[in-house]
Amino acid sequence: MKLFLLRLLLGLAVLMATLTIVLHLRYGGGEPYPDLSGTPLFDEGTIEVVVTSDEPIGNLAVSEDGRVFYTIHPESRPSGAKLLECVDGAPKPFPSEEAQAQFETPLGVAIDRQNRLWTIDHGNHGTGHAQLLAFDLGTGGIVHEHVFDSSVAQLGSFLQDLQVDSAGKQLFIADVSFWRKNPGLIVYDVERDRARRVLDSDASVSAQDWLIRNPTKDMTFFGGLVVLKPGVDGIAISRDDAWIYYGAMAHDTMYRIKVADLLDDSLSDGALAARVQALGPKPLNDGLSTDLDGNLLITDVEHGAVIRMTPKGELTTLVRSDKIRWADALSYGPDGWLYVADSAIPEQMLKSKTHIRAKAPYYIFRFKPGIAGVPGQ
Incomplete structure (x- = not known):
């Protein structure tokens, strides 16, 4: 014995x-990773609080008439409503309390020019049903839905950010693929109800060997055995629908590719990858947006900053604040406002509900970067 x-x-x-x-x-x-932020163009006093939440914010989208929609971050394991609208300063389930049963783990949201709110639900890392839902903002009714099969929403995938073209016919989704380690982009044709993966595990969408050092904590877990090194996270579309911009969070370079190339399903994997263009060095980023002058807006998750990248790859720090614990999603609103969702990832990822409640409240901020964009994106 x-x-x-x-x-x-x-x-x-x-x-x-x-x-x-x-x-x-x-x-x-x-x-x-080196700090690429500089002296902010706008001081901290220009940053306003728009939404105060008891639970961590996920992503957000702001309509052209100023309505603010946001998700509760699925990594915080929300027990109540998961998609909300801020109405008179208070959270209201959108489109209703009853409709929340349709969601599993919604995160990314965007508003198209057809006045539809699109949501992407990663189906609990691909273990459930990853789906797209589009809501008419006038009626709150569902006007489009698609459930991704396992060839697109793979086990261990994490479909979490999306952009839609101006015609509302093509969607582009980032799969950060935390656990599967097979990041890529998804192209979805609304009219044909067809989705396909592209650039799977390409160097441009994959994480490099960087450690995210947020002021709250270094993003390591289980005694350093696991380090948060996400693949492609932020995704944005140029205002003329010509380019998709994207960046893996744990990567030193921002990339772009022509929309026409992404839509060309005759291109082989290698031929498509050869058409990816590097723009230049970037911070370790989460969400992205674009403005009307062709610039890219980039979040910096290590320094509570939003940085502008010109078409030539030049960087200017717009705002930087200790109040922003994790600069996550971006959305333009009306009147030139840029909204920033602070998801406070270090305070919610693999944390107890007691800890998450203790670190509340959580915020959506906004500021005016000086150049307008398209509301909802």
Whole structure:
């Protein structure tokens, strides 16, 4: 019996050591990233609080008439409404309390020029049903829905950000693929009800070996065995529908590719990858947006900042504030306002509900960057 127990303990020790090595090799490591932010163009006093929430914010979209819609971040495991509208300063389930049963883990939202609110639900990392829903903002009714099959929303996928073209006919979705480690883009044709993956695990969508150092904490877990190194996260479309911009969070370069190339399903994987263009160095980013002058707006998750990148790749820090715990999603609203969802990821990811409640409230901010954009995106 003693020999059996000794062998059992030895076997368990070997198994644990093997699992530790595998976890570290697949999910660990990471080097500090240089700070690319500079002196902000606008001081901290220009930043306004728009929404105060008891639960962590996910993504947001602001309509052309100033309506503010947002999700509660699924990593915080919300128990109540998951898609909300801020009405008279208070959260209201959108489109209704009863409609919340349609959602599993909604995160990304965008408003198209047809006055529809699009939501992307990653289906709990691909273990459930990842889906697109579009709501008419006038009636609150569902006007489009699509459930992705497992060839698109793979097990371990994380479909979490989306953009829609001006005609409302093509959607572009980022799969950050935290656990599967197969990030890529998804092109969805609304009229044909057809989705396909592109640029799977291409170097431009994949994480590099960087460690995200947020003021709240370094983004490591389980004693450093697992490091948050996300693939493609932010995605944006140029205002002329010509380009898709994207950046893997743990990556040093921003990229773009022509929309026409993404829509050309005759291109091989290699031919499509060859058409990706590098724009220049970027911060470790989450959400993106574009303005009417062709600039790219980039969040900086390490420094509570929003940075503008010109078409030539030049960077200007617009705002930087300790109040912003994790600059997440961006959305333009009317009158030149740019809205910033602060998801406070370090305070919610793999944290207890008690901890999450203790770190409330959570915020949506806004400021005027000096150049307008298209509301809802």
